[in-house]
Amino acid sequence: MTALWTSAEAADATGGQATQDWDAQGVSIDTRTIAQGDLFVALKDVRDGHEFVAQALEKGAAAALVTHRPDDVDEDAPLLIVPDVLDALWALGRAARARTGAKIAAITGSVGKTSTKEMLRAVLEKQGKCHAAEASYNNHWGVPLTLARMPSDTDYAVIEIGMSNPGEITPLSQMTRPHVAMVTTVAAAHLASFDSLAGIAVEKACIMDGLEPGGIAVLNSDIETSQILQDHAVKCRVKQILFGETAADWAVKDVRITGDVTVINASRGSEDYLFKLSVPGRHFAMNAVGVLAVAEALGADPVAASLDIAGWAPPAGRGAREVIVTDAAKDGESLELLDDAFNANPTSLIASLEVLAASSPTDNVGRIIKGRRIAILGDMLELGDAEEAMHRGMAVNADLQKLDLIHCAGPLMRHLWEALPEEQRGYWVQTAAELVPQAPRLVDAGDVVLVKGSKGSKVSLVVDAIRKLGHRRSQQQ
Missing domain, CATH: 3.40.1190.10 (Mur-like, catalytic domain)
Structure with a gap:
């Protein structure tokens, strides 16, 4: 197998010094997902990646890109020593592009x-x-x-x-x-x-x-x-x-x-x-x-x-559509879940609401008999000074007005919830985590459910809770 990076190539690209010859088949910044033969890049983020060099090498990393040899790493360990790890990663990127x-x-x-x-x-x-x-x-x-x-x-x-x-x-x-x-x-x-x-x-x-x-x-x-x-x-x-x-x-x-x-x-x-x-x-x-x-x-x-x-099908959290079978013994005992919990702003929410409004719930299944279009919405973050007005203003969206029920999580989404007519209001809670134990009451078989919010709103917790109401199968199957 041809190496992605040899020690000589990586040293030449970064201006670093290799402690020995090595060949890397990949590049990783995370010991949780590192593969055998990867070059581990010890970036500083919440924690210093140098703390994980020994672990990366134990997991089979070909070498580590570092500014120094950590104390818990053997003196003969395969390393590429550079003045700054992020700068060296940029240099590797430029070299890969050039070749x-x-x-x-x-x-x-x-x-x-x-x-x-x-x-x-x-x-x-x-x-x-x-x-x-x-x-x-x-x-x-x-x-x-x-x-x-x-x-x-x-x-x-x-x-x-x-x-x-x-x-x-x-x-x-x-x-x-x-x-x-x-x-x-x-x-x-x-x-x-x-x-x-x-x-x-x-x-x-x-x-x-x-x-x-x-x-x-x-x-x-x-x-x-x-x-x-x-x-x-x-x-x-x-x-x-x-x-x-x-x-x-x-x-x-x-x-x-x-x-x-x-x-x-x-x-x-x-x-x-x-x-x-x-x-x-x-x-x-x-x-x-x-x-x-x-x-x-x-x-x-x-x-x-x-x-x-x-x-092509969208990945989880970005509009992926799946069926949650709530009772395999009963025909039609399922709900549709639109998982769009990774990101949100007014433009993307409008697009998702159009999809939900065009969906077809199923009647005569579940406890409630009538299938519903339900939105579970978390805060849209990083919108600046107009964030409250942007949330409140979604209440006049024509597709949102076609929905049966809207649950809201977060202090910003409270402004939308308060602007809704009484018959559309579901739960409002301060945090998405508070909706998790309510999952069996949020939705029912026959419903089509959109879950959307900025990643920081953590509405993905609600997605996971709804999935646990049954077992899922992809709509793309």
């Missing part, structure tokens, strides 16, 4: 980065050797780690780039040096760190700063800040490809949500595309058309991509 001939796409956006990255991975891996970020590794350590893990013979790479403060995207884009940069959307997220939506758009546009010569920007034409993105593309002197309902390039003509499927009709010039996603959601449909635009821009076959994209 590959892969076509690289970088994706950012306030909503849908990870889902879009996974869609693009799903279609590109059918057309070549594809490398993509794990989970949502999109920050100052996630991007260089993803690059450092990239094999040199990769055909396509998909790099997710995120931000929470101004000035974060440009250096990550410049390290990635993408051939294609995509912005999914710009929405009210991280407003606590920005003065306005326009400020977020300016930062998102910076994903174009690292584009290779001849690079292409794939941009959403429908959002109110699209012109900011387009102006930045002009400034960077890169080609633009627009997607969306108002786009001249990849035009979305029709989106139909039918049960568990989204059917999309789009066009690219004189070519028409009719394809489907195996999951409901207008927001997924828009990003899917963007994925076809990126695939084409990378030199892949967009027709094949439009066929293969039906095999």
